[in-house]
Amino acid sequence: MRGSRKALAGAAILALLALAGLLAPLLAPHSPESIDSSRVLVGPDVSHPFGSDALGRDVLSRVLYAFRTSLGVALGSVSLALVIGTLLGLIAGYFRGLADTLIMRALDMLLALPALLLAISLIAITGPGVWIVIVAIALIYLPIFARIVRAAVVRVAAEPYVEGARARGASHLAVLRGHVLPNAFGPALVQASVLAGFAFQIEAALSFLGLGVRPPTPSLGLMLYDGYQVLQQAWWADVFPGIAIALAVISFLLLGDGLRARLDPRGIAS
Amino acid sequence: MSLLAIERLSVSFGTVSALRDVSLAIEPGEIVGVAGESGCGKSTLGLAVMGLLPPTARVEGRIALGEQSLTELRESELRRLRGRQMALIVQDPMTALDPCFSIGSQVVDAIRAHADVSRREASRKAIELLSEVGIPDAARRAREIPARFSGGMRQRAVIACALANDPELLIADEPTTALDVTIQAQVLALIDGLRERRGTAIMLISHDLGVLSQVCDRVAILYAGQLVELGAASQVLEAPRHPYTQALVSAVPTSDHAPGTLTTIGGRVPDLADAPPGCRFSERCPVALPLCSEVPRMLPVGDEHEVACWHVEQGVAR
Amino acid sequence: MSPRLRSALLRIAVAVPTLLAMSVFVFALIRLVPGDPVRTMLGFRATPENVATVRASLGLDHSLATQYTDWLRNALHGDLGEDFISRTPVASQLRERLPVTLELTLLAMTLGTLVGVILGVASSQGKRATRAAGEAVSLTGISMPDFWLGTLLILLFAGTWQLLPPSGWVDFADDPVENLRYLALPVLTLAVGEAAYILRTTRGAMLETLSAPFIQYHRAKGIAPRRIVYRHALRSAAPPIVTAIGIQFGVLLGGAIIVETVFGLPGVGKLVVTAINQRNYTVVQGAVLVIAALFIAINLLADLASTWLDPRSETAS
Numbered sequence: 038m039r040g041s042r043k044a045l046a047g048a049a050i051l052a053l054l055a056l057a058g059l060l061a062p063l064l065a066p067h068s069p070e071s072i073d074s075s076r077v078l079v080g081p082d083v084s085h086p087f088g089s090d091a092l093g094r095d096v097l098s099r100v101l102y103a104f105r106t107s108l109g110v111a112l113g114s115v116s117l118a119l120v121i122g123t124l125l126g127l128i129a130g131y132f133r134g135l136a137d138t139l140i141m142r143a144l145d146m147l148l149a150l151p152a153l154l155l156a157i158s159l160i161a162i163t164g165p166g167v168w169i170v171i172v173a174i175a176l177i178y179l180p181i182f183a184r185i186v187r188a189a190v191v192r193v194a195a196e197p198y199v200e201g202a203r204a205r206g207a208s209h210l211a212v213l214r215g216h217v218l219p220n221a222f223g224p225a226l227v228q229a230s231v232l233a234g235f236a237f238q239i240e241a242a243l244s245f246l247g248l249g250v251r252p253p254t255p256s257l258g259l260m261l262y263d264g265y266q267v268l269q270q271a272w273w274a275d276v277f278p279g280i281a282i283a284l285a286v287i288s289f290l291l292l293g294d295g296l297r298a299r300l301d302p303r304g305i306a307s
Numbered sequence: 308m309s310l311l312a313i314e315r316l317s318v319s320f321g322t323v324s325a326l327r328d329v330s331l332a333i334e335p336g337e338i339v340g341v342a343g344e345s346g347c348g349k350s351t352l353g354l355a356v357m358g359l360l361p362p363t364a365r366v367e368g369r370i371a372l373g374e375q376s377l378t379e380l381r382e383s384e385l386r387r388l389r390g391r392q393m394a395l396i397v398q399d400p401m402t403a404l405d406p407c408f409s410i411g412s413q414v415v416d417a418i419r420a421h422a423d424v425s426r427r428e429a430s431r432k433a434i435e436l437l438s439e440v441g442i443p444d445a446a447r448r449a450r451e452i453p454a455r456f457s458g459g460m461r462q463r464a465v466i467a468c469a470l471a472n473d474p475e476l477l478i479a480d481e482p483t484t485a486l487d488v489t490i491q492a493q494v495l496a497l498i499d500g501l502r503e504r505r506g507t508a509i510m511l512i513s514h515d516l517g518v519l520s521q522v523c524d525r526v527a528i529l530y531a532g533q534l535v536e537l538g539a540a541s542q543v544l545e546a547p548r549h550p551y552t553q554a555l556v557s558a559v560p561t562s563d564h565a566p567g568t569l570t571t572i573g574g575r576v577p578d579l580a581d582a583p584p585g586c587r588f589s590e591r592c593p594v595a596l597p598l599c600s601e602v603p604r605m606l607p608v609g610d611e612h613e614v615a616c617w618h619v620e621q622g623v624a625r
Numbered sequence: 626m627s628p629r630l631r632s633a634l635l636r637i638a639v640a641v642p643t644l645l646a647m648s649v650f651v652f653a654l655i656r657l658v659p660g661d662p663v664r665t666m667l668g669f670r671a672t673p674e675n676v677a678t679v680r681a682s683l684g685l686d687h688s689l690a691t692q693y694t695d696w697l698r699n700a701l702h703g704d705l706g707e708d709f710i711s712r713t714p715v716a717s718q719l720r721e722r723l724p725v726t727l728e729l730t731l732l733a734m735t736l737g738t739l740v741g742v743i744l745g746v747a748s749s750q751g752k753r754a755t756r757a758a759g760e761a762v763s764l765t766g767i768s769m770p771d772f773w774l775g776t777l778l779i780l781l782f783a784g785t786w787q788l789l790p791p792s793g794w795v796d797f798a799d800d801p802v803e804n805l806r807y808l809a810l811p812v813l814t815l816a817v818g819e820a821a822y823i824l825r826t827t828r829g830a831m832l833e834t835l836s837a838p839f840i841q842y843h844r845a846k847g848i849a850p851r852r853i854v855y856r857h858a859l860r861s862a863a864p865p866i867v868t869a870i871g872i873q874f875g876v877l878l879g880g881a882i883i884v885e886t887v888f889g890l891p892g893v894g895k896l897v898v899t900a901i902n903q904r905n906y907t908v909v910q911g912a913v914l915v916i917a918a919l920f921i922a923i924n925l926l927a928d929l930a931s932t933w934l935d936p937r938s939e940t941a942s
Contacts, residue, residue, distance in 0.1 A: 146646040150917050153879025154897075158650070161901045161909050162657045238770045242883050245772060246898050265776050265887065269784050279773040286768035357845055390847030397845070402838040406936045407860045417846045452936050468846055 044295020047230075050288035054281075058105040065098035069255055081273055088273035090263055096274055100281050103255040107285070110167065110250070111236035114174035115229050121175070122182025123225060127213055129183065130190030141187065144180035152177045153242060160248045170249045174236050185228055189221035223300030227293050234289030237282045257282050308373070310335045310508050311356065311393075311476055316368035318351055318360065318532075322580045325351045326532045327587075328368070330605070335475065336506040338499070340519035340540065342555070343529035344576060349512045350398075352529070353478045356510070357395050358385040372476065391421040394469035396498075398481035400461035404453040410437070410464045411449025417471035436467040440497060459490035466497065473505060480512045495522060516559050520544050525611065528552045531577050531587040534605065538612030548614040551588045586617070594618065629938045633929055640925045644918065648700070651914045652693050655683065655906045666709060666904050679709055683907075705911035710903060715911035719893060723915060725794065726885070726892035730877045732812045737819025738870055744820065745827025745866075746859060749835060759828060766821025772883045775814035779887075782810055792889035811888045815880045819873060826869040830862035837861070864935040871927020875920050882916075 057064060066084070073093035081088040087096035125144070129137040147155060156173035163169050193199060199216050207215070237257065243249030244258025245265070252259060257278045264275030309332035318326040326348045333339045341349050354360050356370055358377060370377040372392060377385065389395075397403045405413055414433035418424065424432070430449075437445035440463040453461055462482060469477060479498060483491040499522045501507045513519055519526050519540065526543045528536040528551065536549040547553045554572045574591035583589055589599035596617055603615045655662050663679045664671045683706070684692045699706070705715040748759020783791035789810055795803040834840065835858050843853045882894030889895075893912050900908035932938045 142642075146643065146650070149643045149647050149921055150650075150913075151875035151878040151920050153876075153882055154913060154916055154920075157882065157897065157901065158654060158909075158913050161906070162654060163659075234768070241770045242772065242879075246883060246886060247902060248898070261770070261773055261776070268776055268780055272780055275773070275776050275780070279770065279777070282770050282773065283765070283768045287764055290764060290768065359841065359845055386844075386847050386849070388847070389845055395842070395845040397838070397842055399838065403842040405839045405843065405857055405861070407934075408857070416843075416848060420846055420848045454936055465842075468842075471846070 041295060041299065043291045044299070047288045047291030047293070047295055050284060051292060054104065054285055054288065055108060057101055058108050061098075061101035061105050065095070065101045067095035067098045069094060069099045069102040070253065071095075080271070087277045088271065090260075090271070090274045091267050096260075096277055099255055099260060100257070100278055103257045103260050103278060104281055104285070106167070106250060106254055106256045107237050107240050107258070107282070110171055110174070110240045110256070111233045111285075111289075113171040114236050115178060115233045117171065117175040118178035118182050118232070119225060119229050122179045123186045123218075123221070125179075126183040126186025126221070127190055127217065130187035131194060131209070131213060131217060133191075137187075140183070144183050147176060147180045153239065156239060156243060157246075157248060160243065165243075165248050165251055167250050167254060170240055170243055173243070174239050177239070178232050178236075181228060181232065182225055185224050186221045189224055190217050193217050193220040223296075227297045227301045230289050230293035230296055234286040234293070237285045237289075241282055309333060309371075310337075310373060311510070312369075312371045313352075313356070314369045314371075316352070316355060316366070316370060318348070318355055318367075319365045320361075320363055324532055324579055324582060325364075326355070327582075328602070329529070329532075329534045331527055331534065331537065333476065333508050333510060335508050336502055337525065338502055338509045338511055338523050340523035340526040341510060341512045341529060342514065342516060342519055342526060344555075345514060346531075346576060346579070347529040348532040349514075349529055350480050351532075353395065353480045353510065353512050356476075356478060357389060357393060358382070359389075359395075387421070390417055390469075390474070391472045392474055393476040393478065394472075394474040396462075396465055396469050396477065396479040396482045399485050400458055400465050401485065403465050404456075404461055406453055409450050409452055410456065414449070414464070414467050414471055417468045421472045433467070433471075436470055437464065440464070440467045440470070441493070442467070458486055459494065462486060462490075462494055463497070466494075466501075470501070470505075470507075473507075475508060477501065477507050477509045478512070479509055481514070482511070483518060484513070484515070491518070498522065516544055516556060528555065531582055532579060533587050534615065535586075535588065536614045537605065538609070538614075542609065542612045548608050548612070548619060549588075549616050550592045550594055550618075586615070629933065632932050632938055636925060636928050636932070640921060644921055647917050647921065648697055648914070649693070651910050651917070652696050654910050654913065656689070656692075658906065662906060666906050668904065670710075675709075682707060700914065705914065706907040708905060708908050710905050710908075715907050718896065718908065719911055719915050722891055722893045722896050724797075725890055726878075726881050726894055726916075727919075728797065729808060729811055729815070729885070729890065729892060730874070730881050732808065733815035733819055733877055733880075734870065734874060736812060737816040737873075738823050740816065741820040741823025742827050742859075742866065745824040746831055746854060748824065749828045749831035750854065756828075759824060763821040763824040763828075766817050767825070769817070771814055771818045771880045772887050774817055775810065775884055775887045778810045778814055792887075794890050807888075807890075811884050811890060814884050814888075815877055818880065819877060822873055822876070823866065823869060827862065827866050830865045831858055834858045834861045860934075864931040867927050867931040867934060871924040871931075874923045874927070878916050878920055 071094065073089065076085070076089040076093035077091060079085065079089050085095050085097065087100060089095055090099070125140050129140040150158070155177055159173045159176065160169055193216060199212060202212050202216060240249055240256060241258035241261055244256045245262045249258055250256035260278035261275060264278060268275055311333040313329060313331045316326055316329045317324070329352065331339070341352060343349050351360070355366060356377070360366065366378065368378070372388065375388070404410070411430065411433050414436055415426065415429045418429040418432055422429070434445045434449050437449055442448055442460060442463050453464070456464060482498065483494050486494060495518060498509060498511070502509060511519065511523060523540040525538060526540045527534055528543065528549065530551045536543055536547060536552045543552060544556060547556050558572060572591060577583060577587055577590060583600065585600040585602050586592070589595045592599065598617045603617050603620060605613045605615045606619055608614050608619055658665055663676050663683070663685070667675055667679065680686060684695055703716050705719065707713070708715050708718060744759060744762065748756050779791045782789045790807055794807050797804040840853060840858055843857055881892060882897060885892040885894040886898050893915055897909055897912035900912065
């Protein structure tokens with residue numbers, strides 16, 4: 038009961054935020070790029086509820102567009118990690134043996150670096166950019182998904198009905214698709230929701246450091262950097278994008294917590 | 308005056324009535340058995356006396372230990388009695404001991420929870436207690452954690468904890484159920500010996516009538532939260548008067564039974580959220596009367612032998 | 626050999642290949658840069674002589690295997706190569722900056738753990754309202770990007786109230802009080818997230834322990850509730866909390882990279898960011914190596930401590 042209420046709250050906030058991001062072109066009162074020298078660092082008022090930044094751009098409009106970018110990065114990186122991680126976890130958990138050892142040991146190595154350092158090292162090689170940020174975050178998440186799916190697979194594969202299906206002559210692929218995947222899916226989805234939230238934070242950190250999304254693409258992390266530059270004169274340029282990130286993380290966490298009660302009763306994804 | 312007096316005790320959890328109108332007294336130095344099937348309220352009775360029921364439980368009636376009315380005490384006052392005047396021995400010694408602390412320190416903790424003695428003094432007494440309950444080489448083994456102890460040895464350690472402050476009343480909830488048969492007999496002998504040496508009164512909760520017949524002075528039979536029969540162990544177990552007790556006693560496999568002739572009780576234990584209004588055994592009772600939808604009283608049927616059954620009441624009236 | 630010792634040795638043994646793999650990754654960093662890493666690195670300084678010097682000093686003319694073994698041997702001897710921009714040894718730069726990062730992260734870890742455990746225990750107790758409050762606090766702490774929280778703290782403590790300096794650094798040896806004044810905000814910034822996470826872990830572990838039968842039996846012995854919670858339940862809940870502290874140290878190190886940048890602290894984190902922006906790859910290599918090794922070491926320590934604290938490890942086969 039409590040779980041589903043949480044999931045509902047998370048999903049509701051998330052839906053609102055996502056809608057606001059998707060409909061940014063319709064909702065934004067101003068163009069996110071339009072520079073207005075008469076409104077440099079002017080505080081919140083009726084026409085600009087979140088104030089305007091150092092170039093006189095409307096902060097609300099920029100938050101809406103930036104949220105779209107950050108949400109895209111979060112969903113993109115999590116989907117990428119989910120698909121590849123699930124695949125690797127399935128192979129490792131179902132066939133065990135050498136494939137298992139190789140895959141899981143290799144993925145463990147990714148966990149040996151602090152997450153942000155791993156992303157930064159990758160970007161040190163390639164240079165910054167939206168796509169690199171997505172890949173970097175996916176790389177951080179990959180071992181997490183692979184572990185969850187592998188654990189679910191190992192458990193399910195030991196069930197008598199899977200053995201039964203094999204004995205009836207079902208192919209590996211059929212068993213994986215019919216029995217193993219549905220069981221592994223719940224825990225992975227719970228984790229995906231939680232990690233999508235944290236992706237907002239990683240994107241923000243990377244972009245803040247100048248190692249993530251590059252201007253002119255708007256992103257919440259870049260806005261935090263701009264806001265940091267004018268912190269003492271214009272709190273609004275820093276505070277509103279930060280709140281947007283925190284809200285996104287909270288709603289994804291709530292959604293994950295709520296889904297856990299329903300999809301992952303054994304708590305594999307915790 | 309009785310050491311323990313339970314008067315018209317009812318315990319319910321929401322709509323589930325776990326105990327109804329149970330009255331039972333235990334005299335100093337006496338061993339009273341409480342028997343019945345699982346879910347009949349035996350353990351609830353023990354926990355109610357200890358004041359360890361979960362906060363969701365609704366308790367009515369009165370429990371008195373000596374002069375103190377336990378049901379009127381605050382939690383902090385109750386805590387000072389637990390382990391000092393009344394102590395508990397639980398069913399599963401595998402999970403009752405703290406896995407992170409040595410056996411000795413757990414007994415020391417139990418002693419120092421109530422007695423203002425030095426750690427050294429408590430530790431000396433703990434080793435003494437562990438020897439008393441039959442743990443060989445107690446001084447050395449006191450330093451080991453529970454994981455290094457076998458089930459029987461753990462139960463001895465639990466008993467040592469319970470004895471730490473020489474309580475007047477010991478509540479032993481299925482103390483032998485989780486143990487091997489050979490160990491069972493040893494632990495039972497140990498509990499029996501406590502009464503001999505220390506004069507401890509014991510409420511021995513068990514589903515095993517054989518166990519009860521070995522050590523109990525008196526036996527109480529619970530069915531679905533109702534007390535149905537109470538009396539000297541020999542009378543209740545050898546000449547039971549309540550139809551349920553009769554069925555229970557004849558269901559115990561003995562060596563006299565021919566193979567393949569195990570007796571069972573027909574029907575099922577009632578749902579305690581929706582128990583019959585009168586005698587709760589009436590649905591399964593082979594000799595039930597229309598009257599049985601009313602609650603029968605406990606009536607004496609002999610010296611120290613009481614039964615709650617309408618047949619008995621009618622017999623007395625006649 | 627006792628099971629506990631065996632499991633400890635096993636964990637140490639597993640850390641060795643992890644360290645080796647990490648070293649391969651760090652070694653490969655420069656070699657994976659697309660194009661000619663030396664020219665990228667030197668930029669406008671890429672005169673033919675400079676390029677030749679750097680190539681020789683990186684050993685790029687040898688086979689990869691030789692390059693790696695030479696590099697690893699030097700690294701193990703404390704020689705992490707040369708910073709080709711400032712022409713100083715990378716190792717000496719790291720030696721100067723590592724204490725800053727260590728002081729920052731270890732103080733944040735200590736503060737965050739203390740607050741997290743205390744609040745976690747408190748929120749595992751008591752009424753529904755207390756638990757809900759604990760959950761709300763941890764959710765808020767976890768959801769805020771740490772460096773953003775840092776900027777808010779600067780706004781309040783350094784801007785509005787003018788209590789603490791917004792950025793800069795004084796060595797502890799030079800002036801301990803000033804050192805702590807400069808560290809106060811960055812430590813607080815990192816500690817909030819740490820505390821929130823440790824709170825969550827502690828509450829979960831405590832709730833699980835408090836429902837264990839042996840806790841009920843402690844109550845039956847009449848042991849004081851406070852003692853049951855703080856001595857017995859917390860002791861049993863300790864292993865997962867300690868493991869979490871180790872894992873979370875990686876988050877702290879990642880946070881240090883950005884928090885050092887925000888607060889202008891001369892630590893390894895700020896060094897690595899500057900070095901990446903300058904394409905100063907030998908410095909990047911050295912800094913990544915040091916941070917990663919630190920993380921692996923702390924994680925190993927936490928793992929060992931957690932195993933040692935777990936009574937099951939004593940008897941497990």
